[in-house]
Amino acid sequence: MNVTNRLIGLFALVVVAVALAALVRRRGVRAREVTGTARLTAAQLGRPLGAEVTFVQFSTATCATCRPVRRTLGELAADATDVAHVELDAEHHPDLVREHRVLTTPTVLVLDRAGFVRRRLAGAIDRRALHEALAAVRPAATTPTTTPTTTPTTTPTTTPAPRPGTEVHHG
Amino acid sequence: MADAPPAAVPATGAPAGIDPRGPRFAAGITAVVLAVTVLTGSAWLLAAQVAVFAVGSLFGVQRSPYAWLYRRAVRPRLGPPAELEDPAPPRFAQTVGLTVTGIALLLAIAGVDLAVEIGAGLAFVAAFLNASVNYCLGCQLYLLLLRARPTPRTSH
Numbered sequence: 001m002n003v004t005n006r007l008i009g010l011f012a013l014v015v016v017a018v019a020l021a022a023l024v025r026r027r028g029v030r031a032r033e034v035t036g037t038a039r040l041t042a043a044q045l046g047r048p049l050g051a052e053v054t055f056v057q058f059s060t061a062t063c064a065t066c067r068p069v070r071r072t073l074g075e076l077a078a079d080a081t082d083v084a085h086v087e088l089d090a091e092h093h094p095d096l097v098r099e100h101r102v103l104t105t106p107t108v109l110v111l112d113r114a115g116f117v118r119r120r121l122a123g124a125i126d127r128r129a130l131h132e133a134l135a136a137v138r139p140a141a142t143t144p145t146t147t148p149t150t151t152p153t154t155t156p157t158t159t160p161a162p163r164p165g166t167e168v169h170h171g
Numbered sequence: 172m173a174d175a176p177p178a179a180v181p182a183t184g185a186p187a188g189i190d191p192r193g194p195r196f197a198a199g200i201t202a203v204v205l206a207v208t209v210l211t212g213s214a215w216l217l218a219a220q221v222a223v224f225a226v227g228s229l230f231g232v233q234r235s236p237y238a239w240l241y242r243r244a245v246r247p248r249l250g251p252p253a254e255l256e257d258p259a260p261p262r263f264a265q266t267v268g269l270t271v272t273g274i275a276l277l278l279a280i281a282g283v284d285l286a287v288e289i290g291a292g293l294a295f296v297a298a299f300l301n302a303s304v305n306y307c308l309g310c311q312l313y314l315l316l317l318r319a320r321p322t323p324r325t326s327h
Contacts, residue, residue: 006212009209018299024304062307
């Protein structure tokens with residue numbers, strides 16, 4: 001194979017790689033509303049659902065972006081009593097992975113209080129997308145059951161504990 | 172499926188973690204080495220990259236020569252990392268790279284035409300995606316492999 005052919009071959013590879021990189025970047029986070037009867041139960045999850053919202057995160061041991069998602073969801077669940085976070089290792093839940101057609105990790109399913117899937121997030125899931133999904137699935141602050149003492153509104157700014165990354169000055 | 176969920180995910184944070192810019196830097200070097208491999212068709216250069224993948228896969232990414240280069244030459248010029256990363260995913264990516272380039276090298280030794288170029292080309296695309304947009308192709312394949320596995324192991 002001569003030099004020209006090799007150069008053409010490499011050039012083609014670079015074009016393909018750049019196109020794929022652009023595609024990955026452009027897709028970003030894929031968040032969509034789900035209207036169906038897909039449902040997850042406490043029995044399937046192995047733990048109780050959140051009172052209002054449950055985040056079900058599918059992860060794998062080889063997934064680099066699962067860790068930041070886990071941290072954010074952990075914070076959300078710790079900040080609000082009506083939110084739960086359940087992380088499932090895809091490797092150990094092949095049945096759920098198939099049933100909910102999980103093709104990539106992390107995939108986050110957002111369940112309402114009855115366990116119905118209301119939102120689905122995949123790809124480059126960031127903090128903002130998770131907060132938006134929470135606000136969308138959680139019933140508005142004007143729900144009949146509102147008791148002003150307990151229910152946090154959509155902006156969880158009244159956090160008692162300092163969050164990691166927040167500057168805290170003592171003394 | 173009782174005790175599986177949290178324990179299997181490295182939720183314990185795997186001691187401290189590594190600087191995530193290290194593996195991306197390594198992926199950049201890998202992409203350059205593989206591009207030169209495609210350009211020259213050199214099986215020796217491919218063999219060198221196979222050896223690098225093997226070290227990263229067997230002993231962890233921190234032991235790879237590219238990680239050493241990062242620590243010696245690049246890291247001192249940068250600030251501390253914003254956050255640390257679990258070393259397991261990049262290590263798995265090294266294993267995928269080792270598999271692809273290793274097979275290509277064996278085929279090349281067996282006399283298969285263009286084995287070096289094709290193997291290096293595939294690995295180049297993966298390394299490029301890792302370096303440029305932090306996308307781990309091998310990690311995505313992992314889940315697809317899991318899904319394709321015929322016998323669902325519900326108990327572990």
